[in-house]
Amino acid sequence: MSPDSMVRMANQIAAFFKTQPKIDQAQGVADHLSDFWEPRMKAQLVAFVADGGVGLDDLVVEASKRL
Amino acid sequence: MKDFVIPWDGVDGNGIQDDRDMGTPAKSGAPVTLTIDGFEITVPTGTSVMRAAAEAGITVPKLCASDNLEAFGSCRLCAVEIEGRRGMPASCTTPVADGMIVKTQTPKVQKLRKGVMELYISDHPLDCLTCAANGDCELQDMAGVVGLRDVRYEAVETHFATRTASGPNPKYMPKDESNPYFTYEPSKCIACSRCVRACEEVQGTFALTMEGRGFDSRISAGTKLDDFMTSDCVSCGACVQACPTATLQEKSVIDLGTPTKSVVTTCAYCGVGCSFKAEMNGDTLVRMVPYKNGKANRGHSCVKGRFAYGYANHSDRILSPMIRDTIEEPWREVSWDEALGFAANKMRGLQETYGQKSIGVITSSRCTNEETYLVQKLARAVFGNNNTDTCARVCHSPTGYGLGQTFGTSAGTQDFDSVEHSDVVIVIGANPTDGHPVFASRLKKRLRQGAKLIVIDPRRIDLVKSPHVEAAHHLPLRPGTNVAVVTAIAHVIVTEGLMNEDYIRTRCDWDEFLDYATFVSDAKNSPEATALLTGVNAQELRAAARLFATGGNGAIYYGLGVTEHSQGSTTVMGIANLAMLTGNIGRKGVGVNPLRGQNNVQGACDMGSFPHELPGYRHVKNTDARDVFESLWGVTIDPEAGLRIPNMLDAAVDGTFKGLYCQGEDILQSDPDTKHVAAGLAAMECVIVHDLFLNETANYAHVFLPGSTFLEKDGTFTNAERRINRVRKVMAPRNGYGDWEVTQMLANAMGAGWTYTHPSEIMDEIAATTPSFADVTYQLLEDKGSVQWPCNAEHPDGMPLMHVDGFMRGKGRLMITEYIATDERTGPRFPLLLTTGRILSQYNVGAQTRRTENVAWHGEDVLEVHPHDAEVRGISDGDWVRLTSRAGETSLRVTLTDRVSTGVVYTTFHHPDTQANVITTDYSDWATNCPEYKVTAVQVSLSNGPSEWQEAYASQAAQSRRITPAAE
Numbered sequence A: 001m002s003p004d005s006m007v008r009m010a011n012q013i014a015a016f017f018k019t020q021p022k023i024d025q026a027q028g029v030a031d032h033l034s035d036f037w038e039p040r041m042k043a044q045l046v047a048f049v050a051d052g053g054v055g056l057d058d059l060v061v062e063a064s065k066r067l
Numbered sequence B: 001m002k003d004f005v006i007p008w009d010g011v012d013g014n015g016i017q018d019d020r021d022m023g024t025p026a027k028s029g030a031p032v033t034l035t036i037d038g039f040e041i042t043v044p045t046g047t048s049v050m051r052a053a054a055e056a057g058i059t060v061p062k063l064c065a066s067d068n069l070e071a072f073g074s075c076r077l078c079a080v081e082i083e084g085r086r087g088m089p090a091s092c093t094t095p096v097a098d099g100m101i102v103k104t105q106t107p108k109v110q111k112l113r114k115g116v117m118e119l120y121i122s123d124h125p126l127d128c129l130t131c132a133a134n135g136d137c138e139l140q141d142m143a144g145v146v147g148l149r150d151v152r153y154e155a156v157e158t159h160f161a162t163r164t165a166s167g168p169n170p171k172y173m174p175k176d177e178s179n180p181y182f183t184y185e186p187s188k189c190i191a192c193s194r195c196v197r198a199c200e201e202v203q204g205t206f207a208l209t210m211e212g213r214g215f216d217s218r219i220s221a222g223t224k225l226d227d228f229m230t231s232d233c234v235s236c237g238a239c240v241q242a243c244p245t246a247t248l249q250e251k252s253v254i255d256l257g258t259p260t261k262s263v264v265t266t267c268a269y270c271g272v273g274c275s276f277k278a279e280m281n282g283d284t285l286v287r288m289v290p291y292k293n294g295k296a297n298r299g300h301s302c303v304k305g306r307f308a309y310g311y312a313n314h315s316d317r318i319l320s321p322m323i324r325d326t327i328e329e330p331w332r333e334v335s336w337d338e339a340l341g342f343a344a345n346k347m348r349g350l351q352e353t354y355g356q357k358s359i360g361v362i363t364s365s366r367c368t369n370e371e372t373y374l375v376q377k378l379a380r381a382v383f384g385n386n387n388t389d390t391c392a393r394v395c396h397s398p399t400g401y402g403l404g405q406t407f408g409t410s411a412g413t414q415d416f417d418s419v420e421h422s423d424v425v426i427v428i429g430a431n432p433t434d435g436h437p438v439f440a441s442r443l444k445k446r447l448r449q450g451a452k453l454i455v456i457d458p459r460r461i462d463l464v465k466s467p468h469v470e471a472a473h474h475l476p477l478r479p480g481t482n483v484a485v486v487t488a489i490a491h492v493i494v495t496e497g498l499m500n501e502d503y504i505r506t507r508c509d510w511d512e513f514l515d516y517a518t519f520v521s522d523a524k525n526s527p528e529a530t531a532l533l534t535g536v537n538a539q540e541l542r543a544a545a546r547l548f549a550t551g552g553n554g555a556i557y558y559g560l561g562v563t564e565h566s567q568g569s570t571t572v573m574g575i576a577n578l579a580m581l582t583g584n585i586g587r588k589g590v591g592v593n594p595l596r597g598q599n600n601v602q603g604a605c606d607m608g609s610f611p612h613e614l615p616g617y618r619h620v621k622n623t624d625a626r627d628v629f630e631s632l633w634g635v636t637i638d639p640e641a642g643l644r645i646p647n648m649l650d651a652a653v654d655g656t657f658k659g660l661y662c663q664g665e666d667i668l669q670s671d672p673d674t675k676h677v678a679a680g681l682a683a684m685e686c687v688i689v690h691d692l693f694l695n696e697t698a699n700y701a702h703v704f705l706p707g708s709t710f711l712e713k714d715g716t717f718t719n720a721e722r723r724i725n726r727v728r729k730v731m732a733p734r735n736g737y738g739d740w741e742v743t744q745m746l747a748n749a750m751g752a753g754w755t756y757t758h759p760s761e762i763m764d765e766i767a768a769t770t771p772s773f774a775d776v777t778y779q780l781l782e783d784k785g786s787v788q789w790p791c792n793a794e795h796p797d798g799m800p801l802m803h804v805d806g807f808m809r810g811k812g813r814l815m816i817t818e819y820i821a822t823d824e825r826t827g828p829r830f831p832l833l834l835t836t837g838r839i840l841s842q843y844n845v846g847a848q849t850r851r852t853e854n855v856a857w858h859g860e861d862v863l864e865v866h867p868h869d870a871e872v873r874g875i876s877d878g879d880w881v882r883l884t885s886r887a888g889e890t891s892l893r894v895t896l897t898d899r900v901s902t903g904v905v906y907t908t909f910h911h912p913d914t915q916a917n918v919i920t921t922d923y924s925d926w927a928t929n930c931p932e933y934k935v936t937a938v939q940v941s942l943s944n945g946p947s948e949w950q951e952a953y954a955s956q957a958a959q960s961r962r963i964t965p966a967a968e
């Protein structure tokens, strides 16, 4: 997956959960990622965050720590 | 056409249950008892004497009546005598009354009937022996029934003789053969007007009228200058089916003769899932006739299911397996053993080199449940991974997610009959008259009875205004703003206090409602605030919202114009919110109804095709769900989700995904951003395409396994109303094997050891593992005709309406649906928005319908452009234009129309040489990766022919399709 499309997809998920009230939004993103992203994609995300995670929404960065 | 009752009715396994023509429609009123020919019979009030007689097993002669049409009373053949009444009333138009005493056969009525028949016959060319309807003609039958023995009238003038004594017959009317599938032979018309009424009442197109008077009466399609093809006729076949004579006759019957046996099966095209009788001569299919007991279609059809089956015998069909080492080589025809061995070795080799997760499958929404189940089982049990996805990914995956989150099940809530009880219908992001024609006919019938319609679509679809149907409101939104519009409707409902508070309090989570109410009430969600963005007039939107909330039973039908967006899942939630807010879930006439694109989209989702879900929508992370399959299959199932189609392609480009088994799908044509798909396929080392034709994806394939058509195998399809319908084998597979057998052979070549001998055994395994299918068996389907899941101990007859006493998940969940603009934006380079759709005569990528006479209606994809947008670009109607987006460019012809608003252009994606998907981007739904087909920023400019890309593509395709036949 190109980093651009990974960043966009992850940020899109975060954008939705940011609008949801009264939940742990980072957990919402983390759960969504772990339900629907294949391990390769999750690993790529985690590695990308470790590399600085440029362009990623903070919520994604937080969620990636809970994967 | 008459009903063939004998000789095959009741033959085991053909699926036919009593489908006699009862003469007039069924009624539902208080019981009334009368006596007919000495037999007492009780029927509902409002029933005709004719139908009451039929219920008692007495057939009254008739010509102008048919039980799918309101009685008309024109032929007088059905006269009867009723004690205490004068004259001989027509039994088809006379309602029953308590204590009535009817005689259907007296010397007086017999004489009258003979007289009627004599008149008909005097202007009829008595060429019965060579007539296409010989043996299938109600006029013939009635002549026999009334005992017609001679004709006393000497016809002075006729319409059938080409010449009279004095020269050419001025009254002679030639045949109209313009329609590719049926002929109109006016000289045989008896002016019963069944066809006219069928076109009006059943189809709702109003293409036919009765012209002329008395002796000269004949039907006419369109105006005097029209023939069937130039008229408004949509070739649904309802008139042909209604015609009692050979006047309207299928060309296939003219060519092949009348059929001698008949088997009930299910249309393999759209998600309506119409039932048909496949009428056969030996193993030759003579015609497909819509089956009256089919609960989705109630005896109606559209041009695709009725006529477009010729692809099964098209010369392009591939019947031998083929392999090649690289896609630059020509194909080599080989034996099944060799092809399967080659495929199995390659796939196993790839797993050894690149890991267990380096290969996967794509199941098809066009294949049966049984086939789909096997393909996902192949991935999970034989490949040992969850890399299974389906083309439902690219159409209705947001439905699964959105309805799952809000209601707890990912399926439509109603049956199609429900629309007969609706008072207000919202159609959003769907074009039923083209995409789901039989449902559209049923909807239009309800609209003609007074129900109100709200259309939310960027285009002025046919439903907005067509004969005798007009939408109360059309909200022509800018593509990509569904969420804003749906939320604005909720804003009006909540701020004006129009919600159904009782319903929300009892059925939904009240706290969630309060949060939701606060959110939607925010002024930024008002129609006035969003109008600039959505382009929808605020007053019109308010009026629509009020109508939906207060107009009685409100139903929402939606299609891919909802799902195929970056916020597709959010819009589905928004739609569910609207239904819950207004209390429109859980009874007849209401509900949330996804119109599924392909025949078995619902089934493909149910059968565990998605990479995160086992059959029955159970996430692979759930140990108890995995246990069921692990103990039955004796394997370990991966608890992590697998790759979705776009992820497979990404992983292929990255070099970690190397092998694909693709059954019945053409991802190269149907998936967005063609160049990316092609790059993904090209990066794989083993692509196995299992299909009828060398489709576009096969240009990149190494193994081709020939597929079978729906006529050649047993199985089931599940339509948009969750209805499990049987598909019955009516002829042997031309390629040698049903698709389920091919998958089994591939699995076994990889060491699986499967031993299914019939698809019913696969269904038994589905039932044993999937709670919502627990009671489904082929025997049950034989007995009941069809059943809507869930079908289990709790719901032995299935479930026509869902969420009746509460939601599947417990409390319904109102969810906040904030509008978030897609990243796909117009700008100076790409100032227009492209949206895509389909057309009545073609289906999906067109692989089937392009190989039928349906091309007469749609031979190429054209681009709809608003005249204003065209003018500023110097484009005129019919010009070739170049359509460019940041993803690619293609060329096609233009048609100017104000159906699209300024700023919006529209095209279909049925033809590979246009390839609309070169233009579409890789943007997708946030939750499911369903591609954003419906919004692409584009530019349109004059061009003089195909683009370089199109030329390169065409030559690669030609190169790739070369075949070296097997040595004899």
Ligand code: SF4
Binding pocket: B195, B198, B199, B203, B205, B206, B207, B208, B221, B232, B233, B234, B235, B236, B237, B238, B239, B240
């Ligand atoms: S084929 Fe259908 S649309 Fe055409 S005239 Fe007959 S009933 Fe009407």
Ligand code: SF4
Binding pocket: B188, B189, B190, B191, B192, B193, B194, B195, B196, B219, B242, B243, B244, B245, B247, B248
């Ligand atoms: S075409 Fe057939 S159905 Fe129509 S009026 Fe003539 S005989 Fe009747």
Ligand code: SF4
Binding pocket: B267, B268, B269, B270, B271, B272, B273, B274, B297, B301, B302, B303, B304, B305, B306, B436, B437, B438, B439
């Ligand atoms: S394409 Fe759809 S509407 Fe047409 S006959 Fe087939 S199932 Fe019915």
Ligand code: FES
Binding pocket: B061, B062, B063, B064, B065, B072, B073, B074, B075, B076, B077, B078, B079, B090, B091, B092, B093
């Ligand atoms: S069938 Fe009753 S009048 Fe024709």
